[in-house]
Amino acid sequence: MADAYVAIEGERVVEARSRAPGTARGELVFTTAYTGYEESLTDPSYEEQVLTFSYPLIGNYGVREERFESDRVHPRAAVAREMTDDVAEWLESEGVPAVDHLDTRDIVTEIRDEGAMKCGISAGPDASEEAALEQLAQCEHMSDHTDIGAQVSVDERETHNEAGDGPTVALVDCGAKGSIVSSLVERDATVHVLPYDTTPETVDELDPDVLFISNGPGDPVNFEQANELVAEKVGDVPLAGICLGQQVVANALGGDTEKMEFGHRGVNQPVRDLRSGQVVMTTQNHGYTVADPGEKLDVTQVNVNDDTPEGLENDDLDIITRQYHPEANPGPNDSLDFFDDVLALAEE
Numbered sequence: 404m405a406d407a408y409v410a411i412e413g414e415r416v417v418e419a420r421s422r423a424p425g426t427a428r429g430e431l432v433f434t435t436a437y438t439g440y441e442e443s444l445t446d447p448s449y450e451e452q453v454l455t456f457s458y459p460l461i462g463n464y465g466v467r468e469e470r471f472e473s474d475r476v477h478p479r480a481a482v483a484r485e486m487t488d489d490v491a492e493w494l495e496s497e498g499v500p501a502v503d504h505l506d507t508r509d510i511v512t513e514i515r516d517e518g519a520m521k522c523g524i525s526a527g528p529d530a531s532e533e534a535a536l537e538q539l540a541q542c543e544h545m546s547d548h549t550d551i552g553a554q555v556s557v558d559e560r561e562t563h564n565e566a567g568d569g570p571t572v573a574l575v576d577c578g579a580k581g582s583i584v585s586s587l588v589e590r591d592a593t594v595h596v597l598p599y600d601t602t603p604e605t606v607d608e609l610d611p612d613v614l615f616i617s618n619g620p621g622d623p624v625n626f627e628q629a630n631e632l633v634a635e636k637v638g639d640v641p642l643a644g645i646c647l648g649q650q651v652v653a654n655a656l657g658g659d660t661e662k663m664e665f666g667h668r669g670v671n672q673p674v675r676d677l678r679s680g681q682v683v684m685t686t687q688n689h690g691y692t693v694a695d696p697g698e699k700l701d702v703t704q705v706n707v708n709d710d711t712p713e714g715l716e717n718d719d720l721d722i723i724t725r726q727y728h729p730e731a732n733p734g735p736n737d738s739l740d741f742f743d744d745v746l747a748l749a750e751e
């Protein structure tokens with residue numbers, strides 16, 4: 404008998420098995436990645452979302468902290484066809500509801516056909532369809548989480564590799580993955596991780612060689628302070644951005660972002676570099692995209708599937724951003740040279 408329910412927009416309720424009890428709500432998103440469940444579940448970009456794994460078995464190589472991208476689980480709940488006890492126990496210990504034994508292929512197909520959807524979950528001994536529907540009724544649109552940065556950012560500056568010989572990077576933490584910091588530190592950069600609402604004055608005091616806007620959850624227009632920071636600092640310091648970071652940079656420089664139908668969600672998204680013609684496979688997890696890069700940014704890379712901008716640059720202003728995740732984790736390491744390119748801007 405079912406002891407978990409997933410209510411999907413349109414009031415459809417899917418029966419499931421509870422793997423970690425509780426109620427939750429959020430935008431229903433998916434990842435097609437076949438590995439990397441620890442990295443995805445700890446990626447702050449998934450805040451306020453319910454993550455469905457389309458790969459059918461999640462947890463088959465255990466749970467190891469060294470693979471975490473942050474210090475907690477960020478999706479509001481996890482959905483899989485089959486979840487191992489290791490993962491289920493980890494999610495329960497974090498208070499994050501989890502369900503399995505449902506047709507995840509059907510759910511992912513529905514998201515792809517109908518577009519992004521809200522959902523509500525009720526799992527465990529007290530679970531009911533009504534509770535799942537009640538969660539669904541209370542679920543907000545991603546864009547309505549106007550101060551989502553406060554949920555995922557550091558509260559105060561954290562410095563990594565203080566004695567490094569490389570450039571100094573000011574990383575605005577809009578929900579940064581740990582691998583972005585480690586990719587920079589491995590290249591001997593000193594990285595100041597700064598709160599999402601950092602002011603231009605604070606950045607001026609640190610006098611960094613690069614201002615870097617991180618990935619993060621939700622609608623980029625809600626990161627107003629980061630927008631203002633970029634608008635203020637452009638031209639004074641090289642700028643870099645990943646995922647939400649690309650979107651914030653585009654918005655700050657006169658461009659525009661919009662919500663996609665269901666986003667780019669997996670570790671096999673093909674991206675073409677327009678200068679070299681080369682295609683690389685990339686990791687992606689985003690629901691918004693740059694609709695208009697504005698006058699200052701050139702689109703240098705595009706998604707092969709739908710032509711959306713994957714790389715924006717301005718050589719004169721020293722700006723380089725990516726919509727995908729060059730730091731991988733999960734996913735292919737083919738784009739790690741992005742971090743060399745960012746630090747080269749600093750050294751020029």
Ligand SMILES: NC(=O)CC[C@H](N)C(=O)O
Pocket residue numbers: 448617618619620621622623645646647648688689690691692
């Ligand atoms: N991974 C990210 O940084 C996601 C960016 C943004 N929140 C989006 O959904 O488009």
